[in-house]
Amino acid sequence: MTNHRPIRLFVDAHVFDGPYQGTRSFIGGLYRELAGREGIELYLAARDTAALKEHFGERDGVHFVPLRSRSSYRRLLLEIPALLRRHRIDFAHFQYIAPPLKRCRYIVTTHDVLFCDLPGAYTMGYRLLKRWLYGRTARRADILTTVSAHARGAMERHLRVPRERVHLLPNGVAxxxxxxxxxxxxxxxxxxxxxxxxxxxxxxxxxxxxxxxxxxxxxxxxxxxxxxxxxxxxxxxxxxxxxxxxxxxxxxxxxxxxxxxxxxxxxxxxxxxxxxxxxxxxxxxxxxxxxxxxxxxxxxxxxxxxxxxxxxxxxxxxxxxxxxxxxxxxxxxxxxxxxxxxxxxxxxxxxxxxxxxYCWKRSADTLHQLILAHHQNLPA
Structure with a gap:
């Protein structure tokens, strides 16, 4: 059955609230390419919506959703699930960890498992917690992606995620x-x-x-x-x-x-x-x-x-x-x-x-096609 309304895509962009890091470049580059595409209604969420507007610009089909919580636990457990329900979201994109309560189809990007690659740089407690959280989230993702061939292999070795489940979305250069x-x-x-x-x-x-x-x-x-x-x-x-x-x-x-x-x-x-x-x-x-x-x-x-x-x-x-x-x-x-x-x-x-x-448009095209393929099975 075909849906006639645009696909509603939510992005947890809380990384725009903190200091610059690679995941911010990833979200910024990827969604500047996807923003405004026909058939996609984009919902970008962060506390600092002004930073989002400055980066992405205001355009048709792009909504900036304010987050209130400073706690990652409250954001993932309560606030975001409520937003997904309120905006009738079809797909939600998260980095590393997604809410345990599924309100729609989840896209998850696991950028790395460095705590496994470099165990001496992290405490045992940190490694055990992250391995469990990343593994659980990866297994529950409807679309699972990473940014490098090395990370895909590391996810297979350390998180027991089959390589064929992980799609490559390499970072680009602006x-x-x-x-x-x-x-x-x-x-x-x-x-x-x-x-x-x-x-x-x-x-x-x-x-x-x-x-x-x-x-x-x-x-x-x-x-x-x-x-x-x-x-x-x-x-x-x-x-x-x-x-x-x-x-x-x-x-x-x-x-x-x-x-x-x-x-x-x-x-x-x-x-x-x-x-x-x-x-x-x-x-x-x-x-x-x-x-x-x-x-x-x-x-x-x-x-x-x-x-x-x-x-x-x-x-x-x-x-x-x-x-x-x-x-x-x-x-x-x-x-x-x-x-x-x-x-x-x-x-x-x-x-x-x-x-x-390393081209953002190519990675955005890949993600767009993955979303369209999964969307065919959504109820109208």
Whole structure:
């Protein structure tokens, strides 16, 4: 039987209420492509509906639903089920964990199971709870997705979810990271607005697995601050990192002067930072995906990237794709890239590959088709 009214699709977008993270990029990129499509009525929910409106814009068929609860338990147990009933929602999309009470068909995206991939970084209680919650939610999902081939395999191994049940919706890179201002113009913009030039860049939240400590050891251990280089870290602290705190506490005054931490920059400035950087480093010990090195590659900036876990998919980085556990190899390549930067022809090749492989429209098309296929079996 065919439904004639639009499909009502609810998205739990509470991640827009907090600091920037990968799931926010995922929801933002995916639903900017799906918003306004014929036959889809989109309901985006967060406490900060102003942030949603700023990101998605106001258009026909897109509704911004205010959430009241600050508690994730209350949101999932009470508030969202009530909203699904009130708006007669057909599909609801959640990240990792969905409400136990099903009011419609659930789409669930499990971005990673890093607590299984990197057990030493998490407590036993955390691992047991997350494994149970993620596994239960995945098994109850009507449409189950993830963002990388590595994550799909990890879900099969650790959550006992059959691989064929998990659909791939890779993250994309926003169009404004490609092209744009030339490097010289970007460098001038960053120098005039932020007082920064000749810098090495990392864009990442602060967590132990993000491996900022390695970057500090490489940068200051090689004496780059004495050669006029600066180290720029963009991202907010989300978990304590004792190793990093210890290193920061031992920095000399001249080293402290060379280190610049920006917890947040306006989204429109981020492409300028990528383009102006001499080198972008991403030494993470493991990711479920890893968008920043792709954004840097799209901006045609030299990148030295970890190959751990899902980052192993980024094979186009070639010799600049290394195991961060091999600190000596990482340090050697770091120095080589500063002395002999990646040729422009190679940077253009990488940008083209990123654009071809990681496209929000393609992922949105995949999700749209999955929804349409499941919708055929819904009662009118």
């Amino acid at each position: 169009p404004h990271f490609y092209g744009g201002a030339p490097k010289g113009e970007a460098a001038r913009y960053i120098r005039e607005k932020y007082g920064l030039e000749c810098f090495v860049l990392l864009v990442s939240r602060f967590e132990p697995r993000k491996n900022h400590a390695l970057l500090l050891r490489l940068f200051f251990g090689s004496g780059l601050h004495r050669q006029g280089y600066r180290l720029v870290l963009i991202g907010s602290p989300t978990l304590p990192v004792p190793e990093l705190d210890e290193l920061l506490g031992r920095l000399s005054p001249s080293e402290q002067e060379a280190l610049h931490h920006l917890p947040w920059v306006p989204p429109e400035d981020l492409p300028y930072f990528y383009k102006a950087a001499e080198l972008f480093l991403y030494p993470s010990k493991g990711e479920g995906f890893g968008i920043p090195p792709l954004e840097a590659a799209a901006a045609r900036t030299p990148v030295l990237c970890s190959n751990a876990l899902a980052l192993g998919d980024f094979d186009f980085f070639g010799p600049d794709h290394l195991d961060p556990a091999d600190e000596r190899a990482f340090a050697t390549r770091f120095q080589q890239l500063l002395q002999a930067p990646t040729p422009e022809s190679e940077l253009q090749r990488r940008a083209a590959l990123v654009q071809a492989r």
